[in-house]
Amino acid sequence: MSATISQAALRELVTEWIKQGKRVVGPREVKPGCVLYEPLESSDQLLLEGFVHPANSVKEFIFPKHEELYGYCITGNRIELIEVKPPAGEQVLIGARPCDAASMPILDHVFNWDYKDELYDLRRQLTTVVTLACTAHDDACFCTSVGLGPAAERGSDAMLLELDDGEYEVRCLTEKGKALFDGKLQASERVASVAAGPEKRFEAQQVWAFVKEHFDSPFWPSETLACLGCGACAYTCPTCHCFDIVDEGNIERGVRARNWDSCQFAMFTLHASGHNPRPDQPSRQRQRIDHKFHVYPEKFGEILCTGCGNCTRNCPVGMGVLSVLTAL
Protein backbone atom coordinates (compact mmCIF):
# COMPACT_ATOMS: atom_id res chain seq x y z
CA MET A 1 0.00 0.00 0.00
CA SER A 2 1.14 3.49 -0.72
CA ALA A 3 -0.45 6.93 -0.75
CA THR A 4 -0.46 9.41 -3.59
CA ILE A 5 -1.47 12.94 -4.37
CA SER A 6 -1.92 14.66 -7.71
CA GLN A 7 0.08 17.80 -8.47
CA ALA A 8 -3.17 19.81 -8.62
CA ALA A 9 -4.26 18.52 -5.21
CA LEU A 10 -0.80 19.23 -3.83
CA ARG A 11 -0.98 22.85 -5.02
CA GLU A 12 -4.45 23.17 -3.49
CA LEU A 13 -3.02 21.92 -0.24
CA VAL A 14 -0.24 24.50 -0.42
CA THR A 15 -2.87 27.20 -0.94
CA GLU A 16 -4.70 25.88 2.10
CA TRP A 17 -1.54 26.04 4.25
CA ILE A 18 -0.89 29.61 3.13
CA LYS A 19 -4.51 30.51 3.97
CA GLN A 20 -4.09 28.96 7.42
CA GLY A 21 -1.36 31.49 8.04
CA LYS A 22 1.54 29.06 7.81
CA ARG A 23 4.70 30.32 6.21
CA VAL A 24 5.25 28.01 3.26
CA VAL A 25 8.74 27.90 1.82
CA GLY A 26 9.69 26.12 -1.36
CA PRO A 27 11.81 26.24 -4.51
CA ARG A 28 10.76 29.19 -6.60
CA GLU A 29 12.18 30.76 -9.75
CA VAL A 30 12.87 34.25 -8.46
CA LYS A 31 14.24 35.43 -11.80
CA PRO A 32 14.95 33.56 -15.02
CA GLY A 33 17.42 30.78 -14.33
CA CYS A 34 17.65 31.47 -10.60
CA VAL A 35 15.87 29.07 -8.26
CA LEU A 36 15.88 29.79 -4.53
CA TYR A 37 14.09 28.43 -1.49
CA GLU A 38 11.80 31.36 -0.74
CA PRO A 39 8.53 31.96 1.10
CA LEU A 40 5.65 31.33 -1.32
CA GLU A 41 2.88 33.85 -1.78
CA SER A 42 0.81 31.45 -3.86
CA SER A 43 0.98 27.78 -4.73
CA ASP A 44 1.73 28.36 -8.41
CA GLN A 45 5.11 29.78 -7.42
CA LEU A 46 6.14 26.35 -6.13
CA LEU A 47 8.62 24.78 -8.51
CA LEU A 48 8.52 20.98 -8.47
CA GLU A 49 10.63 20.07 -11.47
CA GLY A 50 13.27 21.35 -13.86
CA PHE A 51 15.96 22.13 -11.29
CA VAL A 52 18.61 20.16 -9.43
CA HIS A 53 19.22 22.28 -6.34
CA PRO A 54 18.25 25.86 -5.41
CA ALA A 55 21.20 28.24 -5.08
CA ASN A 56 20.58 28.61 -1.33
CA SER A 57 19.77 26.08 1.35
CA VAL A 58 16.84 25.72 3.77
CA LYS A 59 18.94 26.53 6.84
CA GLU A 60 18.01 30.23 6.76
CA PHE A 61 14.43 29.29 7.69
CA ILE A 62 15.46 27.69 10.97
CA PHE A 63 18.69 29.64 11.52
CA PRO A 64 18.13 33.08 9.95
CA LYS A 65 20.93 35.07 8.30
CA HIS A 66 20.20 37.86 10.73
CA GLU A 67 18.52 37.24 14.04
CA GLU A 68 17.94 39.64 16.91
CA LEU A 69 18.94 38.09 20.23
CA TYR A 70 17.61 40.92 22.42
CA GLY A 71 17.23 44.65 22.38
CA TYR A 72 18.64 47.33 24.65
CA CYS A 73 17.44 50.77 25.63
CA ILE A 74 19.74 53.27 27.33
CA THR A 75 18.57 56.24 29.39
CA GLY A 76 21.44 57.97 31.20
CA ASN A 77 23.22 55.12 32.96
CA ARG A 78 20.05 53.02 33.15
CA ILE A 79 19.88 50.11 30.75
CA GLU A 80 16.87 48.05 29.96
CA LEU A 81 17.11 44.79 28.08
CA ILE A 82 14.21 43.95 25.81
CA GLU A 83 13.56 40.27 25.28
CA VAL A 84 12.87 39.12 21.76
CA LYS A 85 9.57 37.51 20.99
CA PRO A 86 10.07 33.75 20.75
CA PRO A 87 9.57 32.42 17.22
CA ALA A 88 5.89 31.63 16.66
CA GLY A 89 3.88 30.49 13.69
CA GLU A 90 4.21 27.22 11.89
CA GLN A 91 6.11 26.85 8.68
CA VAL A 92 6.23 24.18 6.02
CA LEU A 93 9.34 23.63 3.94
CA ILE A 94 8.02 21.96 0.83
CA GLY A 95 10.17 20.72 -2.01
CA ALA A 96 13.29 20.60 0.17
CA ARG A 97 15.91 18.34 -1.36
CA PRO A 98 16.87 15.32 0.78
CA CYS A 99 20.34 16.85 1.26
CA ASP A 100 18.71 19.95 2.78
CA ALA A 101 16.32 18.01 5.00
CA ALA A 102 19.22 15.93 6.32
CA SER A 103 21.10 19.04 7.41
CA MET A 104 18.58 19.83 10.14
CA PRO A 105 19.06 16.84 12.46
CA ILE A 106 22.80 17.29 11.90
CA LEU A 107 22.62 20.92 13.03
CA ASP A 108 20.51 19.99 16.06
CA HIS A 109 23.63 18.63 17.77
CA VAL A 110 25.64 21.84 17.81
CA PHE A 111 22.71 23.99 18.91
CA ASN A 112 21.91 21.64 21.78
CA TRP A 113 25.10 20.28 23.30
CA ASP A 114 25.25 21.53 26.87
CA TYR A 115 23.74 24.99 26.21
CA LYS A 116 20.37 24.83 24.46
CA ASP A 117 19.74 27.45 21.81
CA GLU A 118 16.00 27.80 22.22
CA LEU A 119 15.62 30.30 19.40
CA TYR A 120 16.84 27.59 17.05
CA ASP A 121 14.92 24.80 18.78
CA LEU A 122 11.59 26.64 18.67
CA ARG A 123 11.93 27.28 14.94
CA ARG A 124 12.79 23.63 14.42
CA GLN A 125 9.70 22.51 16.33
CA LEU A 126 7.48 24.84 14.31
CA THR A 127 8.80 23.51 11.02
CA THR A 128 7.47 20.59 9.00
CA VAL A 129 9.71 19.36 6.22
CA VAL A 130 8.20 17.92 3.06
CA THR A 131 11.06 16.66 0.97
CA LEU A 132 11.02 16.24 -2.78
CA ALA A 133 13.07 13.21 -3.82
CA CYS A 134 15.61 13.88 -6.56
CA THR A 135 15.11 12.56 -10.07
CA ALA A 136 18.26 14.10 -11.47
CA HIS A 137 21.67 15.22 -10.30
CA ASP A 138 24.45 17.37 -11.69
CA ASP A 139 28.25 17.22 -11.58
CA ALA A 140 28.33 19.03 -8.25
CA CYS A 141 26.12 16.50 -6.40
CA PHE A 142 27.83 13.99 -4.13
CA CYS A 143 25.23 12.91 -1.54
CA THR A 144 26.13 9.25 -1.99
CA SER A 145 29.68 9.97 -0.81
CA VAL A 146 28.40 11.12 2.59
CA GLY A 147 25.90 8.32 3.18
CA LEU A 148 22.78 9.99 1.73
CA GLY A 149 20.98 9.59 -1.60
CA PRO A 150 18.23 10.86 -3.93
CA ALA A 151 15.47 9.63 -1.60
CA ALA A 152 17.25 9.67 1.77
CA GLU A 153 14.64 10.20 4.48
CA ARG A 154 16.82 11.81 7.16
CA GLY A 155 15.25 14.98 8.52
CA SER A 156 12.06 14.68 6.47
CA ASP A 157 8.58 14.65 7.97
CA ALA A 158 7.13 13.55 4.64
CA MET A 159 8.61 12.79 1.26
CA LEU A 160 7.21 13.37 -2.21
CA LEU A 161 8.39 11.00 -4.93
CA GLU A 162 7.45 11.76 -8.50
CA LEU A 163 5.40 9.13 -10.34
CA ASP A 164 5.38 9.09 -14.13
CA ASP A 165 2.08 10.94 -14.69
CA GLY A 166 2.46 14.10 -12.62
CA GLU A 167 1.28 12.38 -9.46
CA TYR A 168 3.38 12.02 -6.33
CA GLU A 169 3.78 9.13 -3.98
CA VAL A 170 3.70 10.60 -0.46
CA ARG A 171 5.56 8.89 2.36
CA CYS A 172 4.57 10.31 5.73
CA LEU A 173 7.55 9.67 7.98
CA THR A 174 6.69 11.39 11.25
CA GLU A 175 3.59 12.41 13.19
CA LYS A 176 4.05 15.95 11.91
CA GLY A 177 4.12 14.69 8.34
CA LYS A 178 1.02 12.55 8.91
CA ALA A 179 -0.87 15.49 10.39
CA LEU A 180 -0.02 17.70 7.44
CA PHE A 181 -1.38 15.27 4.85
CA ASP A 182 -4.17 13.80 6.96
CA GLY A 183 -7.20 13.07 4.76
CA LYS A 184 -5.57 14.47 1.64
CA LEU A 185 -4.03 11.35 0.17
CA GLN A 186 -5.34 8.62 -2.14
CA ALA A 187 -4.66 5.03 -1.23
CA SER A 188 -2.75 3.40 -4.03
CA GLU A 189 -0.67 0.43 -5.08
CA ARG A 190 1.83 2.52 -6.96
CA VAL A 191 5.34 2.89 -5.62
CA ALA A 192 7.77 5.38 -7.11
CA SER A 193 11.09 4.18 -8.34
CA VAL A 194 14.09 5.90 -6.84
CA ALA A 195 16.53 7.51 -9.23
CA ALA A 196 20.15 6.47 -9.25
CA GLY A 197 22.22 8.98 -7.33
CA PRO A 198 25.57 10.41 -8.33
CA GLU A 199 28.49 8.02 -8.36
CA LYS A 200 30.43 7.81 -5.11
CA ARG A 201 33.33 10.26 -5.42
CA PHE A 202 35.42 9.81 -2.27
CA GLU A 203 35.62 7.86 0.98
CA ALA A 204 34.44 10.20 3.74
CA GLN A 205 36.16 8.18 6.47
CA GLN A 206 39.55 8.62 4.82
CA VAL A 207 39.27 12.41 4.83
CA TRP A 208 39.68 12.54 8.61
CA ALA A 209 42.89 10.54 8.52
CA PHE A 210 44.21 12.63 5.65
CA VAL A 211 43.57 15.98 7.37
CA LYS A 212 45.14 14.72 10.57
CA GLU A 213 48.29 13.50 8.88
CA HIS A 214 48.61 16.30 6.34
CA PHE A 215 48.00 19.33 8.47
CA ASP A 216 50.98 21.21 7.07
CA SER A 217 51.00 19.53 3.69
CA PRO A 218 51.65 21.53 0.49
CA PHE A 219 48.37 19.97 -0.63
CA TRP A 220 46.43 22.83 0.97
CA PRO A 221 48.11 25.77 -0.76
CA SER A 222 48.27 23.93 -4.05
CA GLU A 223 44.60 22.89 -4.07
CA THR A 224 43.08 26.00 -2.48
CA LEU A 225 45.27 28.83 -3.78
CA ALA A 226 42.46 30.03 -6.02
CA CYS A 227 40.10 30.68 -3.08
CA LEU A 228 38.98 34.30 -2.96
CA GLY A 229 37.68 34.06 0.60
CA CYS A 230 34.21 35.26 -0.42
CA GLY A 231 32.36 32.83 1.85
CA ALA A 232 29.76 31.84 -0.77
CA CYS A 233 30.43 28.17 0.05
CA ALA A 234 29.54 28.67 3.70
CA TYR A 235 26.53 30.92 3.11
CA THR A 236 24.88 28.51 0.68
CA CYS A 237 25.87 25.39 2.65
CA PRO A 238 23.00 23.71 4.53
CA THR A 239 25.29 22.71 7.42
CA CYS A 240 27.69 25.66 7.88
CA HIS A 241 26.44 27.35 11.04
CA CYS A 242 29.13 29.78 12.19
CA PHE A 243 27.89 33.14 13.33
CA ASP A 244 29.00 36.50 14.61
CA ILE A 245 27.34 38.55 17.36
CA VAL A 246 27.21 42.30 16.80
CA ASP A 247 25.47 45.37 18.19
CA GLU A 248 23.33 47.29 15.78
CA GLY A 249 21.90 50.58 16.91
CA ASN A 250 22.95 53.80 18.53
CA ILE A 251 23.71 54.97 22.07
CA GLU A 252 20.02 55.12 22.94
CA ARG A 253 18.61 51.90 21.63
CA GLY A 254 19.47 49.00 19.44
CA VAL A 255 19.71 45.25 19.22
CA ARG A 256 22.35 42.65 19.72
CA ALA A 257 22.05 40.33 16.76
CA ARG A 258 23.71 37.31 15.32
CA ASN A 259 24.62 37.25 11.66
CA TRP A 260 25.97 34.40 9.62
CA ASP A 261 29.73 34.33 9.48
CA SER A 262 32.24 32.23 7.60
CA CYS A 263 35.56 30.61 8.46
CA GLN A 264 36.76 31.86 5.07
CA PHE A 265 36.99 35.46 6.30
CA ALA A 266 40.25 36.87 7.70
CA MET A 267 38.47 38.53 10.65
CA PHE A 268 36.90 35.26 11.72
CA THR A 269 39.79 34.21 13.96
CA LEU A 270 41.85 37.41 14.18
CA HIS A 271 43.08 38.04 17.75
CA ALA A 272 43.13 41.47 19.37
CA SER A 273 46.93 41.23 19.38
CA GLY A 274 47.01 40.99 15.58
CA HIS A 275 47.90 37.31 15.65
CA ASN A 276 45.73 35.16 13.38
CA PRO A 277 45.77 31.39 13.87
CA ARG A 278 44.51 30.96 10.31
CA PRO A 279 46.32 33.67 8.40
CA ASP A 280 45.61 32.63 4.80
CA GLN A 281 43.02 30.96 2.55
CA PRO A 282 44.69 27.52 2.52
CA SER A 283 44.52 27.35 6.33
CA ARG A 284 40.89 28.52 6.23
CA GLN A 285 39.95 25.96 3.59
CA ARG A 286 41.68 23.29 5.64
CA GLN A 287 39.59 24.36 8.63
CA ARG A 288 36.40 24.07 6.59
CA ILE A 289 37.21 20.53 5.48
CA ASP A 290 38.57 19.58 8.91
CA HIS A 291 35.48 20.88 10.67
CA LYS A 292 33.11 19.00 8.37
CA PHE A 293 34.92 15.69 8.12
CA HIS A 294 36.87 15.42 11.37
CA VAL A 295 35.84 17.85 14.14
CA TYR A 296 32.09 17.42 13.83
CA PRO A 297 32.18 13.62 13.41
CA GLU A 298 34.51 13.36 16.41
CA LYS A 299 32.24 15.55 18.57
CA PHE A 300 28.78 14.54 17.36
CA GLY A 301 29.24 11.33 15.37
CA GLU A 302 28.14 12.83 12.06
CA ILE A 303 29.73 14.36 9.01
CA LEU A 304 28.87 18.05 8.70
CA CYS A 305 28.14 17.77 4.98
CA THR A 306 25.19 16.41 3.06
CA GLY A 307 26.75 16.41 -0.40
CA CYS A 308 24.36 19.00 -1.82
CA GLY A 309 27.12 20.48 -3.98
CA ASN A 310 26.15 24.11 -3.32
CA CYS A 311 29.72 25.02 -2.40
CA THR A 312 30.82 23.97 -5.87
CA ARG A 313 27.87 25.50 -7.74
CA ASN A 314 28.24 28.87 -6.05
CA CYS A 315 32.03 29.13 -6.00
CA PRO A 316 33.30 31.89 -8.29
CA VAL A 317 36.53 29.98 -8.93
CA GLY A 318 35.07 26.49 -9.29
CA MET A 319 36.31 25.02 -6.02
CA GLY A 320 34.21 23.39 -3.31
CA VAL A 321 34.31 20.48 -0.90
CA LEU A 322 34.10 18.09 -3.82
CA SER A 323 37.05 19.46 -5.78
CA VAL A 324 39.22 19.48 -2.66
CA LEU A 325 38.22 16.00 -1.54
CA THR A 326 38.49 14.35 -4.92
CA ALA A 327 41.99 15.81 -5.15
CA LEU A 328 43.03 14.15 -1.86
Add this chain to the structure above:
Amino acid sequence: MHNIYQPDLMKVIETRQQTPDVKSVKVRFLEEARGKEFSFRVGQFGIFSVFGYGESTFNICSSSNWKDHLEFCFRRVGCVTEALWSVEEGDVIGFRGPYGNAYPTEEWKGKNLIFLGGGIAMPPVRCAVWYVLENRADYGDITIVYGARSVADLVYVDELDKWAKHPKVRVVRCVDPGGETPDWKGEIGFVPTVFERAGVSAENSVALVIGPPIMIKNTLPVLYRMGILPSVVYTSLENRMKCGVGKCGRCNVGSFYVCKEGPILTMAQLARLPADY
Protein backbone atom coordinates in the same frame (compact mmCIF):
# COMPACT_ATOMS: atom_id res chain seq x y z
CA MET B 1 12.04 31.14 26.53
CA HIS B 2 15.47 30.87 28.13
CA ASN B 3 17.88 32.88 26.01
CA ILE B 4 21.49 31.72 26.44
CA TYR B 5 22.81 34.85 24.74
CA GLN B 6 21.13 37.36 27.04
CA PRO B 7 23.55 38.86 29.56
CA ASP B 8 23.17 39.90 33.18
CA LEU B 9 23.41 43.62 33.84
CA MET B 10 26.36 44.64 36.01
CA LYS B 11 27.03 47.89 37.79
CA VAL B 12 30.58 49.18 37.52
CA ILE B 13 31.80 49.81 41.05
CA GLU B 14 35.41 50.72 40.31
CA THR B 15 37.71 51.25 37.35
CA ARG B 16 41.45 51.58 37.62
CA GLN B 17 43.97 52.51 34.99
CA GLN B 18 46.78 50.00 35.36
CA THR B 19 49.06 51.13 32.51
CA PRO B 20 48.77 53.69 29.70
CA ASP B 21 46.52 51.26 27.79
CA VAL B 22 45.25 48.75 30.38
CA LYS B 23 42.36 49.17 32.79
CA SER B 24 40.81 46.89 35.38
CA VAL B 25 37.11 47.03 36.16
CA LYS B 26 35.14 45.79 39.17
CA VAL B 27 31.49 44.99 38.58
CA ARG B 28 28.58 43.78 40.68
CA PHE B 29 25.29 42.17 39.65
CA LEU B 30 22.50 44.75 39.45
CA GLU B 31 20.08 42.06 40.47
CA GLU B 32 21.14 41.19 44.00
CA ALA B 33 19.63 37.70 43.93
CA ARG B 34 21.61 36.84 40.79
CA GLY B 35 24.78 37.95 42.52
CA LYS B 36 24.03 35.69 45.49
CA GLU B 37 23.47 32.57 43.41
CA PHE B 38 26.38 33.22 41.06
CA SER B 39 29.59 31.27 41.46
CA PHE B 40 32.58 30.50 39.28
CA ARG B 41 35.96 28.83 39.51
CA VAL B 42 39.26 30.60 38.96
CA GLY B 43 40.42 30.29 35.36
CA GLN B 44 36.94 30.64 33.88
CA PHE B 45 36.07 33.52 31.60
CA GLY B 46 33.15 35.81 30.93
CA ILE B 47 31.78 37.70 27.97
CA PHE B 48 31.57 41.37 28.89
CA SER B 49 29.76 43.95 26.80
CA VAL B 50 29.09 47.61 26.29
CA PHE B 51 25.63 48.09 24.79
CA GLY B 52 25.84 49.68 21.39
CA TYR B 53 29.41 48.49 20.86
CA GLY B 54 29.48 44.75 21.38
CA GLU B 55 30.86 41.87 23.41
CA SER B 56 34.40 40.86 24.31
CA THR B 57 35.87 37.87 26.10
CA PHE B 58 37.99 38.30 29.24
CA ASN B 59 39.20 36.10 32.04
CA ILE B 60 37.45 36.76 35.36
CA CYS B 61 40.56 37.90 37.19
CA SER B 62 39.15 38.15 40.70
CA SER B 63 39.33 35.21 43.11
CA SER B 64 36.31 32.93 43.20
CA ASN B 65 36.25 33.46 46.98
CA TRP B 66 35.27 37.11 46.55
CA LYS B 67 31.51 37.05 46.55
CA ASP B 68 31.02 40.79 46.45
CA HIS B 69 32.13 41.54 42.91
CA LEU B 70 33.81 40.31 39.73
CA GLU B 71 36.84 41.85 38.15
CA PHE B 72 38.28 41.86 34.64
CA CYS B 73 41.13 43.61 32.95
CA PHE B 74 41.57 44.68 29.34
CA ARG B 75 43.91 46.43 26.96
CA ARG B 76 42.46 49.21 24.81
CA VAL B 77 42.86 47.74 21.37
CA GLY B 78 39.57 47.51 19.44
CA CYS B 79 36.00 48.77 19.21
CA VAL B 80 34.61 47.17 22.38
CA THR B 81 37.67 47.85 24.54
CA GLU B 82 37.70 51.45 23.31
CA ALA B 83 34.11 51.76 24.55
CA LEU B 84 35.01 50.01 27.82
CA TRP B 85 37.82 52.49 28.31
CA SER B 86 35.34 55.30 28.86
CA VAL B 87 33.12 53.28 31.22
CA GLU B 88 32.92 54.92 34.66
CA GLU B 89 31.78 54.01 38.14
CA GLY B 90 27.98 53.72 38.15
CA ASP B 91 27.71 52.72 34.51
CA VAL B 92 26.01 49.46 33.56
CA ILE B 93 27.60 46.83 31.34
CA GLY B 94 26.63 43.30 30.28
CA PHE B 95 28.10 40.00 31.46
CA ARG B 96 27.54 36.41 30.39
CA GLY B 97 29.25 33.47 32.00
CA PRO B 98 31.07 31.89 33.65
CA TYR B 99 32.28 29.86 30.69
CA GLY B 100 35.00 27.31 30.07
CA ASN B 101 36.98 25.10 32.42
CA ALA B 102 39.02 26.20 35.40
CA TYR B 103 42.45 25.75 36.94
CA PRO B 104 42.73 22.31 38.56
CA THR B 105 43.21 23.80 42.01
CA GLU B 106 42.29 20.47 43.61
CA GLU B 107 45.04 18.63 41.73
CA TRP B 108 47.51 21.34 42.66
CA LYS B 109 47.01 20.71 46.38
CA GLY B 110 50.24 19.76 48.14
CA LYS B 111 52.37 20.97 45.23
CA ASN B 112 54.85 23.79 44.87
CA LEU B 113 53.41 26.29 42.44
CA ILE B 114 55.26 28.27 39.79
CA PHE B 115 53.32 31.13 38.19
CA LEU B 116 54.82 32.75 35.10
CA GLY B 117 53.01 35.69 33.57
CA GLY B 118 53.81 38.10 30.79
CA GLY B 119 52.31 41.52 30.12
CA ILE B 120 48.52 41.64 29.92
CA ALA B 121 48.42 37.92 30.76
CA MET B 122 48.95 38.71 34.44
CA PRO B 123 45.21 39.03 35.28
CA PRO B 124 44.45 35.33 34.62
CA VAL B 125 47.47 34.46 36.78
CA ARG B 126 46.37 36.91 39.45
CA CYS B 127 43.06 35.17 40.17
CA ALA B 128 44.91 31.90 40.71
CA VAL B 129 47.49 33.55 42.98
CA TRP B 130 44.84 35.09 45.21
CA TYR B 131 42.90 31.84 45.31
CA VAL B 132 45.88 29.78 46.48
CA LEU B 133 46.93 32.45 48.98
CA GLU B 134 43.43 32.35 50.44
CA ASN B 135 43.78 28.60 50.76
CA ARG B 136 47.42 28.84 51.80
CA ALA B 137 47.64 25.63 53.85
CA ASP B 138 46.75 23.52 50.82
CA TYR B 139 49.77 24.52 48.73
CA GLY B 140 53.57 24.46 49.07
CA ASP B 141 56.10 27.09 47.99
CA ILE B 142 54.87 29.68 45.53
CA THR B 143 57.07 31.39 42.96
CA ILE B 144 55.67 34.19 40.82
CA VAL B 145 57.66 35.58 37.91
CA TYR B 146 56.02 38.48 36.19
CA GLY B 147 57.47 40.44 33.30
CA ALA B 148 56.35 43.14 30.91
CA ARG B 149 57.89 45.16 28.09
CA SER B 150 58.56 48.12 30.33
CA VAL B 151 58.02 49.26 33.90
CA ALA B 152 54.96 51.23 32.78
CA ASP B 153 53.39 48.08 31.32
CA LEU B 154 53.30 46.10 34.59
CA VAL B 155 49.76 45.60 35.91
CA TYR B 156 48.59 45.02 39.50
CA VAL B 157 52.00 46.23 40.77
CA ASP B 158 50.72 46.97 44.28
CA GLU B 159 49.45 43.42 44.61
CA LEU B 160 52.87 41.97 43.77
CA ASP B 161 54.13 43.61 46.97
CA LYS B 162 51.23 42.18 48.97
CA TRP B 163 51.88 38.68 47.65
CA ALA B 164 55.60 38.93 48.46
CA LYS B 165 54.78 39.50 52.14
CA HIS B 166 53.17 36.06 52.46
CA PRO B 167 55.39 33.31 53.88
CA LYS B 168 57.01 30.99 51.36
CA VAL B 169 56.05 33.24 48.45
CA ARG B 170 58.72 34.59 46.16
CA VAL B 171 57.88 37.31 43.66
CA VAL B 172 60.30 38.10 40.86
CA ARG B 173 59.51 40.97 38.55
CA CYS B 174 61.27 41.80 35.37
CA VAL B 175 61.12 44.06 32.34
CA ASP B 176 62.46 43.53 28.86
CA PRO B 177 65.94 44.99 28.26
CA GLY B 178 65.47 48.69 27.57
CA GLY B 179 62.15 48.78 29.39
CA GLU B 180 63.71 49.65 32.76
CA THR B 181 63.67 53.06 34.44
CA PRO B 182 66.66 54.50 36.40
CA ASP B 183 65.09 53.54 39.71
CA TRP B 184 63.96 50.04 38.63
CA LYS B 185 64.87 47.51 41.31
CA GLY B 186 63.60 44.36 39.64
CA GLU B 187 65.29 42.12 37.11
CA ILE B 188 66.06 43.07 33.53
CA GLY B 189 65.46 40.34 30.97
CA PHE B 190 62.77 38.17 29.43
CA VAL B 191 60.59 35.95 31.61
CA PRO B 192 62.18 32.61 30.56
CA THR B 193 65.75 33.79 31.22
CA VAL B 194 64.90 35.57 34.45
CA PHE B 195 63.02 32.48 35.63
CA GLU B 196 65.97 30.22 34.82
CA ARG B 197 68.35 32.52 36.68
CA ALA B 198 66.06 32.49 39.71
CA GLY B 199 67.06 28.90 40.50
CA VAL B 200 63.64 27.66 41.54
CA SER B 201 63.39 24.04 42.68
CA ALA B 202 61.50 21.76 40.34
CA GLU B 203 60.68 19.26 43.04
CA ASN B 204 57.00 18.47 43.35
CA SER B 205 56.19 21.51 41.21
CA VAL B 206 53.51 22.44 38.74
CA ALA B 207 53.65 25.54 36.56
CA LEU B 208 51.11 27.93 35.10
CA VAL B 209 52.48 29.84 32.12
CA ILE B 210 50.39 32.55 30.51
CA GLY B 211 51.71 35.21 28.20
CA PRO B 212 52.41 36.02 24.58
CA PRO B 213 53.12 32.95 22.40
CA ILE B 214 56.83 33.80 22.16
CA MET B 215 57.15 33.83 25.95
CA ILE B 216 55.38 30.48 26.27
CA LYS B 217 57.50 28.99 23.51
CA ASN B 218 60.77 30.04 25.19
CA THR B 219 59.66 29.11 28.69
CA LEU B 220 58.81 25.50 27.90
CA PRO B 221 62.41 24.35 27.25
CA VAL B 222 63.48 25.97 30.53
CA LEU B 223 60.80 24.09 32.46
CA TYR B 224 61.67 20.88 30.64
CA ARG B 225 65.37 21.20 31.48
CA MET B 226 64.41 21.68 35.12
CA GLY B 227 62.43 18.45 34.98
CA ILE B 228 58.93 19.95 35.02
CA LEU B 229 57.13 17.90 32.42
CA PRO B 230 54.51 19.20 29.95
CA SER B 231 51.81 17.20 31.75
CA VAL B 232 52.06 19.55 34.76
CA VAL B 233 52.60 22.78 32.83
CA TYR B 234 49.31 24.64 32.35
CA THR B 235 48.42 27.46 30.03
CA SER B 236 45.35 29.25 28.73
CA LEU B 237 44.40 29.63 25.07
CA GLU B 238 43.11 33.03 24.09
CA ASN B 239 41.25 32.40 20.84
CA ARG B 240 38.74 34.82 19.41
CA MET B 241 35.23 33.96 20.58
CA LYS B 242 31.73 35.21 19.97
CA CYS B 243 29.21 32.91 21.63
CA GLY B 244 31.25 31.34 24.44
CA VAL B 245 28.90 28.33 24.41
CA GLY B 246 30.30 26.11 21.66
CA LYS B 247 28.14 27.20 18.75
CA CYS B 248 29.60 30.07 16.75
CA GLY B 249 32.42 27.92 15.42
CA ARG B 250 35.58 30.01 15.60
CA CYS B 251 37.61 29.18 18.72
CA ASN B 252 38.32 25.55 17.92
CA VAL B 253 41.79 24.08 17.62
CA GLY B 254 41.03 20.86 15.79
CA SER B 255 38.33 19.18 17.86
CA PHE B 256 39.16 21.20 20.95
CA TYR B 257 36.58 23.95 21.49
CA VAL B 258 38.48 26.50 23.56
CA CYS B 259 35.28 27.98 25.00
CA LYS B 260 34.01 24.62 26.28
CA GLU B 261 36.94 22.24 26.82
CA GLY B 262 39.38 25.09 27.44
CA PRO B 263 40.69 27.68 27.89
CA ILE B 264 42.96 25.95 30.42
CA LEU B 265 44.96 22.97 29.27
CA THR B 266 48.32 21.34 29.87
CA MET B 267 51.19 21.67 27.46
CA ALA B 268 50.97 17.90 26.95
CA GLN B 269 47.35 18.31 25.77
CA LEU B 270 48.32 21.25 23.59
CA ALA B 271 51.07 19.24 21.92
CA ARG B 272 48.48 16.72 20.76
CA LEU B 273 46.39 19.39 19.03
CA PRO B 274 47.02 20.58 15.49
CA ALA B 275 49.13 23.74 15.29
CA ASP B 276 46.06 25.86 14.60
CA TYR B 277 46.30 28.41 17.45
